[in-house]
Amino acid sequence: MHAVDPLWDGWDWGSAEHEHAELAGRRGVRLSGAGVLASPHGVKLLDGVVEADLAVTAGRSFHGIAWRIADETGYESFFVRPHQVGNPDAIQYTPVFNGLSSWQLYHGDGFWRETRFPVGEWFTIRIEFAADRLRAEVAGSVVLEGTRLRRPAAEGAVGVLVGGDDLLLGELRWSAEPPELPPPRPEPELPGVIRRWEVSEPFAEGDLAAQLRAEHRWTALEAEPSGLADLARVARLEDDTDTVFARFTVESDLARRVPLQLGFSDRAVVHVNGEPLYRGDDAYRSRDHRFLGSIGWFDTLYLPLVQGPNEFVVAVSESFGGWGVQARFPDAAGLRLA
Secondary structure (H helix, E strand, O other): OEEEOOOOOOEEOOOOEEEEEEEOOEEEEEEEEEEEEEEEOOOEEOOEEEEEEEEOOOOOOOEEEEEEEEEOOEEEEEEEOHHHOOOOOOEEEEEEEOOEEOOOOOOOEOOEEOOOOOOOOOEEEEEEEEOOEEEEEEOOEEEEEEEEOOOOOOOEEEEEEEEEEEEEEEEEEEEOOOOOOOOOOOOOOOOOEOOEEEEOOOEOHHHHHHHHOOOOOOEEEEOOOOOOEEHHHOOOOEOOEOEEEEEEEEEEOOOEEEEEEEEEEOEEEEEEOOEEEEEEEOOOOOOOOOOOOOOOOOEEEEEEEOOEEEEEEEEEEOOOOOOEEEEEOOOOOOEEEO
């Protein structure tokens, strides 16, 4: 493997604060920043292996490795949470689309794992990737394998993800040799999920009433087999544009009231056939200081459908952590998705 010394001047530190430091007789660079990428010049990989020797403190942080970096708004990432060592979310893989790290959307099995790693000591994170395949090791233990990478495979830079204060970087190593990895685990399609959405251009949440009457440009978005539609794939979150409409049409053979399971991040307002039906808030810490805002099947709506086509429109607003929506008919008898 090739090695890149952080004490060498051939690095792009981005906006990260950096200074020389030492731990246990080993020299390195101490980094601090909020979601900043630090990359060595001239290293680009399509498939390969990346290792980083790191040391972290016990404070709340999200340090790790990024790869296939197109720019600061698009890349794959894996990070550790030192403040959650030993907990189910001690580590996480998440893709970044349009600058949004969607940890609230990609969680649970295949994305998180209960993991232990040293705090205040050197340890290694190793990432192996090829096509849509991933293996991640932390401190010598495999923590993820069989996870399907969510971004399209494309050559990009590699580097260190600085997610907080006091990350000590000792060395970055890389290889362009494609690793042999098992195929991603099958992801069976959940029955009754909506797989095809149309998404509007972003607008300000406060303009919702006016936007309901306006014309929009609609972009098709395919959901995951689980039903998850990652809205950041087709929309960019800005300070003054934090909301999109996501819609689908369902045709009913007769007038009926049917249950629809709904998940969203962070806030949602639902209209059916032009009539408001529901508003929900699942934002980070919106319920208590432990509430993560992770998307899930937590809400069920009972839709009043008319015979024939019915339009379902949900305004989804985002603050940070993942912009997503998912919907599922647990009983789709007599229904046809247009």
